Amino acid sequence: MPGYGNLLRSLSQSTDTPVKANVKGSIPDWVEGTLYRNGPGRFKFGEKFHQHLFDGGACVHRFRIQNGQVFYSNKLLDTDSYKKTLETGRLTTNFGSVDVESSIFERFQKFFKSSNERKDNTNVNIAPYANHQLYALTETNLMCKLDPKDLSIDATVNVTEYIQDLKTTFAHPHVEKDGTWLTMGANHRGPNGPEFKFVRYKGGEEGAKAGNACEQAELIATLPSSYSYGYSYFHSFGLSENYIIFLEQAVMLNFKEYFKNTVIFNGPLCSALVTDKNLPTRIHLINRKTGEIVDKKFVTESQFTFHCINAYENQDEIILDLSSYDADYFTTAVYSYENSHSDKLLADKSIFPLARRVKIPLNKEDKGEIYCEIKDLKSDFPFEFPVINYSRYNGLKYKYVYGANHYKLPFSVVKLNVDEPTEFYERIYGSELERQIPSEPIFVENPEAKSEDDGVLLVLVLCEKNDYLSVLDAKDLTEIARADIPEDVKSAYTFHGFFASQETLGKLNV
Numbered sequence: 001m002p003g004y005g006n007l008l009r010s011l012s013q014s015t016d017t018p019v020k021a022n023v024k025g026s027i028p029d030w031v032e033g034t035l036y037r038n039g040p041g042r043f044k045f046g047e048k049f050h051q052h053l054f055d056g057g058a059c060v061h062r063f064r065i066q067n068g069q070v071f072y073s074n075k076l077l078d079t080d081s082y083k084k085t086l087e088t089g090r091l092t093t094n095f096g097s098v099d100v101e102s103s104i105f106e107r108f109q110k111f112f113k114s115s116n117e118r119k120d121n122t123n124v125n126i127a128p129y130a131n132h133q134l135y136a137l138t139e140t141n142l143m144c145k146l147d148p149k150d151l152s153i154d155a156t157v158n159v160t161e162y163i164q165d166l167k168t169t170f171a172h173p174h175v176e177k178d179g180t181w182l183t184m185g186a187n188h189r190g191p192n193g194p195e196f197k198f199v200r201y202k203g204g205e206e207g208a209k210a211g212n213a214c215e216q217a218e219l220i221a222t223l224p225s226s227y228s229y230g231y232s233y234f235h236s237f238g239l240s241e242n243y244i245i246f247l248e249q250a251v252m253l254n255f256k257e258y259f260k261n262t263v264i265f266n267g268p269l270c271s272a273l274v275t276d277k278n279l280p281t282r283i284h285l286i287n288r289k290t291g292e293i294v295d296k297k298f299v300t301e302s303q304f305t306f307h308c309i310n311a312y313e314n315q316d317e318i319i320l321d322l323s324s325y326d327a328d329y330f331t332t333a334v335y336s337y338e339n340s341h342s343d344k345l346l347a348d349k350s351i352f353p354l355a356r357r358v359k360i361p362l363n364k365e366d367k368g369e370i371y372c373e374i375k376d377l378k379s380d381f382p383f384e385f386p387v388i389n390y391s392r393y394n395g396l397k398y399k400y401v402y403g404a405n406h407y408k409l410p411f412s413v414v415k416l417n418v419d420e421p422t423e424f425y426e427r428i429y430g431s432e433l434e435r436q437i438p439s440e441p442i443f444v445e446n447p448e449a450k451s452e453d454d455g456v457l458l459v460l461v462l463c464e465k466n467d468y469l470s471v472l473d474a475k476d477l478t479e480i481a482r483a484d485i486p487e488d489v490k491s492a493y494t495f496h497g498f499f500a501s502q503e504t505l506g507k508l509n510v
């Protein structure tokens, strides 16, 4: 994402001890708990730095909110990758960065034998499991179980040790009320080629007894890739009352390109992700309870989605809303550190993600491909980092989605009525000259809510002076309070997070 300038920070140390923020305005007394966020907090290590936005060292941020007061702290996670880089000065190979000192011999060894390299830079998301454990997540085979008190790493859990054919984890688990996770991963070498694995990490009573989430992992379904030469990149999936809705899309992890670009020429992983605008988007439905894969070939236009907004069943169709990029233009390599810093991509509307709606006709019978209509919900404004009133409306008919605009200056937080897209709100942060970066907005519902949007949005805003927590009324995005972090304490860019209520904090034993 472009145009972050100096605000795309590289922290050199954590702020472990919470600092009191200066609150202006009034935070409702029912907003009590902790906002957790995770993202790339450290890019620079001496003369070397990570070359891609997705690669900075994981940093978890916390805003403790109680009695209208706010305390901020952050922690650069002590992952093996981070410690190794500090000790040796060598960057670990990552999504868009490489270890320039690695030899072709080392890379061949890693490719053909199991590698000891621990790709544990879990900087994408942070989520509670079974209501009593806390995990920092990324998309390798590892996830970090954190001590909720001090954010030290309790255990680095390797999912492959629990489900042999599952080679990757997932950064966007769907979290059910009893703390169950629905997730997925990939197996590069299935018996008939690459395949996708859908997994449930059971919460409830079983989850309460688990030492880690993977102890309660069970395979729901295995879906073969439609292509033998690789598999579609995936980052999230939709969930309706009865179905997992998974998209095979235009960005492919191509095995040949991987071997050539990364093993032989020491390129980053993203150099093996190839966008093919001629590939349709294949839509797969999997019964979320039985694991049965619906035997129909649903397709729609070529596109790429990081984040599914929501999905629901509506009589004889499934509605699936996406934050979707045009396959003609999208590559993951555009989010290089250089591009993310600079204004290079700001004027380029072709890379805007748009809120789009796909309609999947459940009753249509056809042995061939069944085309699903896809339409822009709003074609004149970029829409990413979608957030809904998740605990009440995930998988169900809903009306409102909130998001962050990091593509069009000045940056902003937005709200869209998906039924009536002319109802659109924008809360601008900073200006074109004095930029501020708002994070993904996290929705916290009023416990006495009378409507879907009765609550607040919590937004971490990065500025040249004081970073701050912005508290918005979710109805119209007016700012009702702001908590300024002292100027000598800096926060950093984040991707995702969640709000832990007092009750959740109690279960996490914080």
Ligand SMILES: [Fe+2]
Residues within 6 Å of the ligand: 124, 171, 172, 235, 306, 307, 495, 496
């Ligand atoms: Fe994400």
